[in-house]
C-alpha cells in the first residue's frame with residue numbers, strides 16, 4: 031500500500047467506447063442567480079426524468095462547489111444525498127422528480143476562467159467543455175438537452191446590463207438598488223451552451239432580416255469607450271447571416287443575437303445560444319489599432335461562432351469525442367465564408383500555412399490523435415489544430431469527392447435528420463452517404479487514423495506516343511497507440527501542363543488514391559508534360575515528387591491554379607533550403623529566378639505575390655528533418671533571404687515604392703499592397719541597403735494604420751539597428767493604454783530573430799504590464815516565444831527553463847492556459863541529443879511538481895511517454 035504522502039492518483043482516462051446514454055434526462059431547468067463578484071448564489075431547479083429502465087441514482091457533476099441545500103419535490107433532504115468526490119448523488123424512487131440545489135460561488139477569485147468569473151468589472155461565463163459544473167450541479171454532458179429559464183438579479187449601478195440566452199421576457203427594479211432580468215431560451219440545449227453576462231456595457235445595435243422575412247435584433251456589447259471599434263464585427267455578423275442562408279440554407283432562429291466582448295478569455299470565442307461571448311481581440315478593431323490580419327481574424331471568428339448556431343447548437347455533439355463534428359465542420363464553413371469575401375487563393379494559402387505550422391507537427395509528435403480521439407484525460411486538451419483544422423480538411427475532402435451538389439444535399443439531410451439532437455461523426459458521414467449514394471467506408475479511416483499521410487508521386491513520360499504514367503504510393507506513419515495503418519482515400523486534383531506551352535494538357539482530373547500503390551495513365555499528350563498535383567491542397571498530406579528544380583520553377587510561373595503556383599514555389603524553396611542544411615551551401619539560383627519571375631508577373635495580384643515570395647518558416651523546414659538543428663536551419667534560411675534581398679534589391683525597392691498608399695482603405699487590393707510592401711521592406715532590410723532602417727522608421731512614423739506600423743516595427747525588431755530600441759520605446763508609450771496593442775509589443779519582441787531574444791523575454795516577464803492571469807498577455811509573450819524556434823531552442827536551455835517555469839506558475843491559476851505551453855517542449859524527440867536532454871529534464875521537472883492539474887499532467891506525461 032502507498033502511504034498517504036507519496037500516493038499519486040493518476041487521473042482517470044475517459045474512453046469513447048465506454049459511452050452510455052444518460053441515466054437521467056433534464057427536460058427543464060430554471061436557474062436563479064443572485065450575482066455578486068465575491069459571493070454569488072445560484073439556485074437551480076431541475077425537472078429530471080429517468081431514461082430507460084434502471085435503478086441508478088441521479089448523479090450531478092460538480093467542480094469546486096458544495097451544496098448549501100438539496101431538495102427533492104419541494105422537501106429539503108438532509109441524508110438522501112451524498113457527495114461522491116465532486117459529484118452530488120441522489121437516490122430517487124420515481125421516474126420524474128423536481129430537484130432543487132443551492133450553491134455559492136466566488137467569481138472574482140475564479141482564475142481558471144471556466145464557469146462564472148469576473149473580467150474587467152463584468153461577470154461572465156464560459157461553460158464549454160465542462161465549466162457548467164462549476165456553476166451548479168448538473169449532468170454536465172452534451173447529450174442532456176434542456177429548456178432554460180434564467181433569472182438574474184444584481185446591483186443595478188454596477189451591473190446595469192443583464193444578458194443570457196434566448197429571449198428577454200421580463201425585468202425590472204427591485205429594492206435596495208437592485209434589478210433583475212428574466213431570460214427564456216425556447217431551444218433545447220446542452221449546458222455547455224449556457225451563458226450569462228452582467229456588467230456596465232453599451233451596445234452597437236443593428237438588425238438583420240432573414241430569408242423568411244423575420245427581423246432579428248443584433249447587439250455587440252462592449253465598454254462604451256470601445257463602441258467605435260465594433261463596426262467591422264457587426265458587418266461580419268450580417269455578412270455571415272446572409273452567407274449561411276445562401277450557401278447552406280440556414281436561417282437564424284431566435285429574435286435576438288447578442289455578442290459580448292471580454293478581456294480575459296481562455297481562447298477565441300464561444301457560441302453560446304443567442305449570446306456569443308468573445309475574447310475582445312476578436313471583436314475590437316479600428317485601423318489605428320488592428321492589423322489587416324486582425325480584421326480578417328475577426329470576420330473569421332464572428333462567422334465561425336455564428337455558423338455554430340446550426341453546426342453545433344441546433345445539432346450538437348453526443349459526447350466530446352465527437353468534437354470535430356461541430357468544430358471541423360464549422361472551421362470549414364468559416365474558411366469558405368472568408369474565401370468568398372476576398373481572394374480565395376490567398377485564403378487557401380493562409381489556411382494551409384496554418385495547418386502546416388500547427389497541425390502537421392502535432393500529428394507527427396507525442397500528442398498526435400485522430401480527429402475523433404479514442405480517449406482523453408482532460409477534454410480541454412483536445413481543442414487542437416487536429417480537431418479543428420485537420421477536421422476542416424476532412425470535410426473539404428468530402429465535398430471534393432462528392433461534388434458540390436451532393437455535399438449540399440448531405441448537409442441538408444444532416445441538419446434535417448438531426449435537428450434538436452446530439453449527434454456523432456458517424457451520423458454526419460451516414461447522412462453524406464444517404465444523400466449522395468456514395469460508399470464512404472474507407473473514407474471513415476480519416477476519422478480513426480492519426481498521422482499525416484506521405485504520398486510519393488512520380489510521372490514518367492514516354493519519349494514518343496504522347497503517353498505518361500503517374501505512379502502513386504502512400505504510407506501513413508505510426509502514431510501513439512496506432513502502430514500500423516490502413517491506406518487512406520486521398521483525393522488528388524491532378525493536371526499535366528505542357529512543358530513548352532504551359533497550357534493544361536486536358537482537363538484536371540480528380541484521382542482518389544485509395545490503396546497503398548496505384549498507377550494512372552495519361553494519353554493523347556501533345557507535348558512533354560509537367561506534373562501539377564494536390565492542386566488547391568486537395569488532401570492534407572506530405573507530398574514527395576521527383577520533380578526537378580526546373581519543373582518547380584516552371585510551375586511557379588505557369589500553373590493556372592494559383593495555389594499550385596504558390597506550392598511549387600514553396601517546394602522549390604524548401605528543396606533548396608533542405609539541401610543547404612545538408613551540405614552547408616545554398617544553391618540559390620533557381621529560387622532567385624523564380625522569385626524574380628513572380629515579382630515581375632503583371633498578371634498577379636499583390637496579396638498573392640506577398641505570400642508566394644515568403645520563404646517557408648523555420649519550423650516547417652524543421653518538420654522535414656529527422657534531427658533538427660535550429661541554428662543551422664535559421665542560418666541557411668537567413669542566407670537565402672539575404673541573397674534574395676541582394677540579388678533582387680532594385681525590384682524590392684521598386685515594389686516598396688509602388689505599393690505606397692496615400693490613405694488607408696480596407697479593401698482586398700489595399701490589403702494586398704500593404705502586405706507586399708511589408709514583405710518588400712523585410713527583404714530590403716537584409717539586402718545590405720544602408721538606408722533600410724530609416725526607410726523602416728519613416729514607415730513607422732508615417733503609418734496611418736496598424737498594419738504598416740507593426741510591419742515596420744517587426745522589421746526593425748528583427749534586424750540590428752540603433753532605431754530598433756527607439757521604435758520599441760515609442761510604440762510602448764504610444765499604446766500603453768491599449769492592452770490589445772501592447773500584446774503586439776510583447777509578441778514582436780518574443781518573435782524577434784535578432785539579438786538576445788531569450789534575455790529580452792526573461793526581462794519582459796518582469797515588466798509591470800506582464801501578467802500570467804490574462805490569457806492574451808500570456809500568449810503574447812510566452813506563447814509567441816515558444817514558437818520562435820531559434821530563440822526557444824537556445825543551446826543553453828534557458829528558453830526551455832523559462833517556459834517550464836511559466837507552466838508551473840500558470841498551472842496554479844489556469845491549468846488550460848498552462849497546458850497549451852507544453853507542446854513546444856514535447857517535440858524533444860526531433861532535436862539533437864543535448865537539446866533532447868534539456869527538454870526532457872524540464873518536462874520531468876514539471877511532472878514531479880506537486881499538485882499538478884490534470885491538464886498539464888496529461889500533456890506532459892504523454893510528451894515524455
Ligand code: ARG
Pocket residue numbers: 158159297299300301334335357410413
Ligand atoms: N467552441 C468554441 C469555438 O470553437 C471554443 C471552446 C473552447 N473550449 C475549450 N475548453 N478549449 O468556437
Ligand code: ZN
Pocket residue numbers: 334338356357360
Ligand atoms: Zn468552434
